[in-house]
Amino acid sequence: MEENSGDDQLFIPQVADDRKPKIGMKFASLDDAFSYYNQYAREAGFSARMSNSKKQKMTNEVVWKKFVCFKEGHTDELRWMKHVKDAQPKQERARGEVRTGCKSKISIVKEQTGPNWVVSTFMEIHNHPLSTPSKVHLLRSHRNVSVSKKALIQQFSEANVPICQQMRLLEIEYGGPEHVGCTEKDIRNCEKILRDEQKGIDAETLIEFFAAEKDKCSAFFFDYETDSDNRFSRCFWADPVSRMTNSVFGDVVVFDTTYNTNKYGMIFAPFVGVNNHHQTIVFGCGFLSDEKTESFVWLFNKFIEAMPKGAPNVIITDQDPAMTKAIAQVFPQVVHRYCLWHILNKFSDKLNPVTFRDYYQSIKNVIQNSTTPNEFDKSWEDVIKCANLEKNDWLLLMYELRQKWVPAYCNHVFCAGISSSQRSESSHAFFKKYVSNKNSLMDFITRFNRALRHQRHNELVADHIDLNECPKIKSKRPMETQMVKVYTKKKNG
Template identity: 45%
Template sequence: MSGGSESDDCVTANGMVYIPEVRNEETPTVGMKFDSLDLAYNFYNRYAFLAGFGIRLHSSFRGTYKKEILRKEFVCCKQGAYRKDETRERKRQRGISRCNCKAKIVVVKTNGSKKYAISLFAEGHNHKMTDSERVHLLRSHRRISDSTKVLTKQLGSVNIPIHQKVSIFEVQSGGMDKIDFIKKDIYNLECSVNGKLRNHDVELVTEYFMAEQKKKNEAFYFKIEGDGEDKFSRCFWADATSRRAYRLYGDVVVFDTTFNTNRYDLKFAPILGVNNHGQKIVLACTFLSKETTESFIWMFEEFKKAMQGGEPKTIITDQDAAITRAISIAFPTTFHRLCIWHITSKFHVKLPHSAYKEYWREFQKAIWDTDNKDEFDAKWNIVVTKAGFTDHQWLSSMFDLRESWVPAYARDFFAAGMSSSQRAEGSHAFFKQYISRRNSLMDFIIRFERALSHQRQKELAADHVDAFEVAQCILPMPMNKQMATLYTRAMFQKFEKELIQRTACFLELKTEDASKVVFN
């Protein structure tokens, strides 16, 4: 290179010109011909890589009716000058990279020729070249191959974040300088793909659900409603497996709306149950844009249309006025049980700190260690009076609602071992392994189906154990041996544990007939 400066800044004031030192066969020359503009770009970009600068496309001239490009300029990436736009508010301040460099090539296509020829080659730059260790970071020398794009999509389908994707590509390629792109390029790629899908969610999801319905002989049920602008308002769906499961295990369902799983901040509201292995199962799914009574009624009505077997006997939810009103209208005969975990977790917020520390143990004993309604009422009133909270508004409201959440009151209602919507929140933790808040709705549904497949595989594995193995009984009692043949492995282990605990109790015969014996 001729001349030089200790600074990497553009050197225009003193007229210094930098000439790259590249082999002649790799250097453009006037008259050099190419079969296409892509080949011309690739040749100049290869030269730029060896020289230590980046390039970009610049002006074009088209022929009659703009059918064919007759002239094209490829310029140094530092061509042009920075112009500050005072009318535009920038979210972040970028450095100035352009310094009016004049280096470029111009290719033209003459009449009657099928090839492009270099008509001008400006070799000199007004800035120093980039070191060979950094030249791969220049934009024109970064490229994401088609195979990398496919792998990026596959990794994204299992919710692997961008930084981990880049680490995988780094290991595959043998170093960061050999992967041909940077983390920002993967981010831009995903933004570009998502941008093309944006505002088409209703159309895409509807097509996907219709394909599922056709593939599964109409056993797949769904209902989608938009807001008139090709955006979701609400969506309900239940597949054949879930609908069949409700007929078997639909006595108790859990409903929760605390899960945001997509870039639109729609509420994902799964309706869950528990199977004969004590495992969580998905019975139906809903997206809701509004958490209103009307939205919940719509969801519950769609649920009734999709499911055979009538209303559930018990539904467990968080304490929410809109949900409560909707259940009373849609499921008038269903027992609505409030999530006891959500209620008890509010004590430390609703009570003064000192009072919570002093009396929480007594509240716990009143809630959990009472066998009947009268005993609970008595213990509750004692601790409330002792604490001086007889006029406490929140405690009074919880006492008024005691039939909906206190175990002593709900003991007569079947709950399948579920006393709270923590089971729904545990399911959320499972699905979060597969789902990201950056998801479009189509992304979410595809990834959710994968998560659901993993969940159902666990149920299949439990079924296999029951079919292939016989449970071993700890207690050699006829009843215990009989239950081992009737219960699933998980349920039998619970039964046997309780039976062992009961051996410490004194049993008294109460009634006996041909079908059963009852002890107290």
């Protein structure tokens, strides 16, 4: 270290001479030259960056380039230049001063008669302290998210591993934060860049993906539509496994929509059912830009087109008016049931607190335990009269709609043990473990498919248990023992 005639101190990097750039040194390319200078900068304890260049007027080819210390220039000057360029000042991020007017640099010039680049200037003295080896990995030019790390980060992201945990895993893999080669902030920026790359092309990428799936397997079904401005507005897809599953278990379908699965606010609309293990299964899925009747009509028609079984025998939904209207139009012969769970939950809002406290259990008992329509009608009239609720508008409306939600009116129809859209809501909850409102459409599909694989693996586990275990006898009565023998014989035969 040396001192000049002024107040500033000068700092000379402690690097072996054979590792320093020298005037006359040759490189095959600009990248090779910067790589060499950046490696020197790492050993010296500073960060390097590319600076000015000159081009040949006739060919517009770069013939001179300068690499400098990251503290070259002055912050105030840079801000002024940025404001002039942008015409209007912008709010600056609060951060410490970095630039000190450091003169350390290297210049390289293109040979006139050869392909090489030659070092023409080298200044190694700095006007600021240099980083120690324990801190040099934090300098900008020595941090890099490599191709392999980007692939790993993408996999972590698909598995919903938070960035802070991604960093911990990388630290374990590489033996400490100083050996990872990047910081947590770099990983966040990398993920943001990956998301930004999808802007404007996400819908096209999704359509291309579905088309590729169709090319790989003709049994894959998908269709989509755009609006009057040629913007992606809705789609439906079903893979071969879902379509085959529908042919076996498609008698009863539960349909509901949910939000917050992607960053565009597209509405996720899955069609689900249950299998022989009473596990939730997916028949097909849609994306909608709105919940208008015409959107549901389009989606339901695509469902019928895709499914081998066609329309189901029963469809269970909430009380959405647009959905109800679309079902009446597309599924006129299908039994449409409203979700009993949703209706029961509304009683606390539709009744005053005292009436709810005193009579809800009695009303609920009438709804759930009436065995015939006549029994329900009589019991309902009695309990409503007892509670002085004869003029409650909501209860009057629900009574008019009783054939759509009261079990006594639906017991004659096979519903696979489902009485509410909770089956669909539990499916939403399951998939939301994998997706979020930050996902692009392609991010969603990647994560959704992984969730679907997990769901189907659970079905394989249940099949495996059925194959290798006999049902446990609870009562030890002869009839139960006989039924276990019949089940085992049928299973093995």
